[in-house]
Amino acid sequence: xxxxxxxxxxxxxxxxxxxxxxxxxxxxxxxxxxxxxxxxxxxxxxxxxxxxxxxxxxxxxxxxxxxxxxxxxxxxxxxxxxxxxxxxxxxxxxxxxxxxxxxxxxxxxxxxxxxxxxxxxxxxxxxxxxxxxxxxxxxxxxxxxxxxxxxxxxxxxxxxxxxxxxxxxxxxxxxxxxxxxxxxxxxxxxxxxxxxxxxxxxxxxxxxxxxxx
Numbered sequence: 001x002x003x004x005x006x007x008x009x010x011x012x013x014x015x016x017x018x019x020x021x022x023x024x025x026x027x028x029x030x031x032x033x034x035x036x037x038x039x040x041x042x043x044x045x046x047x048x049x050x051x052x053x054x055x056x057x058x059x060x061x062x063x064x065x066x067x068x069x070x071x072x073x074x075x076x077x078x079x080x081x082x083x084x085x086x087x088x089x090x091x092x093x094x095x096x097x098x099x100x101x102x103x104x105x106x107x108x109x110x111x112x113x114x115x116x117x118x119x120x121x122x123x124x125x126x127x128x129x130x131x132x133x134x135x136x137x138x139x140x141x142x143x144x145x146x147x148x149x150x151x152x153x154x155x156x157x158x159x160x161x162x163x164x165x166x167x168x169x170x171x172x173x174x175x176x177x178x179x180x181x182x183x184x185x186x187x188x189x190x191x192x193x194x195x196x197x198x199x200x201x202x203x204x205x206x207x208x209x210x211x212x213x
Contacts, residue, residue, distance in 0.1 A: 004169070005168040005169055005170065006168060006169030006172075008166050008168070008169070008202050008203070008204065008205055008206055009202065009203065009204065014046070014204075017046055018045065018046065021045055021046065021049065024045055024048075025079075025107070027075065027103050027106050027107040028045070028048070028072070028075060028076075030103075031070065031071075031072045031075065031103060032044070032045065032072075034070070035072065040069065040070070041069070042069060042072040042073070043072065043073050043076075043137070043163055043204065044204055046203055046204060047073075047163065047203055047204050047207055048072070048073065048076040049076075050201070050203065050207060051073055051076045051077060051080070051135065051161070052076045052077070052079060052080040053080075054133070054159055054161065054209065055076075055077050055080040055081055055133055056080045056081075058132055058133065058157065058158070058159060059082075059132075060077070060080070060081055060085065060132040060133045060159075061081070061082070061084065061085045061086070061132055062085070062086055062088075062130070062131045062132050062133075063077050063081070063085065063086070063087045063088070063131065063132060063133045063134070063135065064088050064123075064124065064127065064131045064133075064134045064135070064150075064153070065077065065087065065088065065089045065090065065134075065135045065137070066090055066120040066121070066123075066124060066134065066135065066136045066137060066138045066146055066150075067090065067091070067120050067136070067137040067138040067139075068089035068090055068091040068096075068100065068115060068137075069091060069096055069100075069137075070091075070096045070099040070100045070103070071089065071091075071096075071099070071100030071101075071103055071104060071113075071115065073135060073137070073163075074087055074089045074100065074104075074113055074115065075103060075104065075107060075109065077133075077135070078104065078107070078109035078112055078113050079107070079109065081112065083111075083112065084112075085112050086112055086114065087112055087113045087114070088114050088116070088123070088127065089113060089114065089115035089116065090115075090116055090118055090119070090120040090123045090124075091115060091116075091117060091118075092117065092118070092119065092120075093117070094117050097115050097116070097117045100113075100115050101115060120138045120146070121138070121142060121145060121146060121149060124146070124149050124150065124153065125149060127153065128153075129152065129153030129154065129155070130153060130154060130155035130158065131153055131154055131155065131158060132155060132158045132159070133158060133159045133160075133161065134150045134153065134154055134158070134159070134160050134161070135161045135162075135163075136150065136160065136161065136162040136163070137162070137163040137164070139179070139182075140164060140167070140179035140180070140182045140183050141178045141179050141181070141182040142182065143162065143182045143183055143185070143186035144182060144185045144186050144189060146162075146186075147160065147162075147186055147189055147190065148189075151193070151195060151196075151212070154212045155212065156212050156213065157211065157212065158211070158212050159209060159210065159211055159212075160190075160196065160208075160210040160212065161207065161208065161209050161210070162186065162190075162207070162208045163205065163206075163207055164183065164205045164206060165183055165186070165187055165200055165205075165206040165207065165208045166200070166202060166205055166206025167179070167180055167183050167205065167206070168205060171183060171184055171187070187200070187208065190208055190210050193210075194213075195212055195213055196210040196211065196212060196213065197210065197211050197213060198210040198211075
């Protein structure tokens with residue numbers, strides 16, 4: 001029997017939060033409309049505000065984003081960081097990369113964002129640390145490997161953030177598929193690691209935030 005999907009946040013509470021949040025700028029609003037019209041998964045404005053806040057709080061100058069889609073979360077990071085910041089993004093779709101670059105240009109953040117049409121884990125392996133913040137949103141089966149490869153590249157006091165860690169409640173099923181098993185392993189690794197202090201925020205689909213000690 002397939003595991004029933006759950007609303008992580010009660011729809012009425014989520015609606016209240018969305019209605020309470022300030023209007024986004026025109027580029028973010030257009031990205032959100034595009035995502036809705038094309039059924040494209042993005043972190044959305046509530047998680048976007050969280051990413052903006054976390055990047056700002058640690059004064060992030062080097063950010064690595066694993067799995068960027070058409071650049072929605074990267075745009076939040078770009079708006080949160082100083083002009084001398086660099087945000088390295090990865091996305092396998094050439095069309096999404098072109099779309100992201102167009103939006104970055106319209107938002108006047110293209111100078112600080114390097115988005116590459118490449119495999120996220122290959123870019124991670126080839127990149128030199130340390131990074132201040134690594135945002136993980138790749139194929140869920142690869143989450144454990146992503147964490148293992150990211151830790152050596154993250155500075156002390158830096159943040160490792162993963163999206164979808166509550167996976168619409170599928171983490172509660174008794175017979176997890178490959179993606180769900182990847183998330184379950186990743187979450188156990190986060191809490192078991194002596195190098196990390198981790199919390200999971202039940203916002204949207206669950207966001208883990210881990211600080212490297």
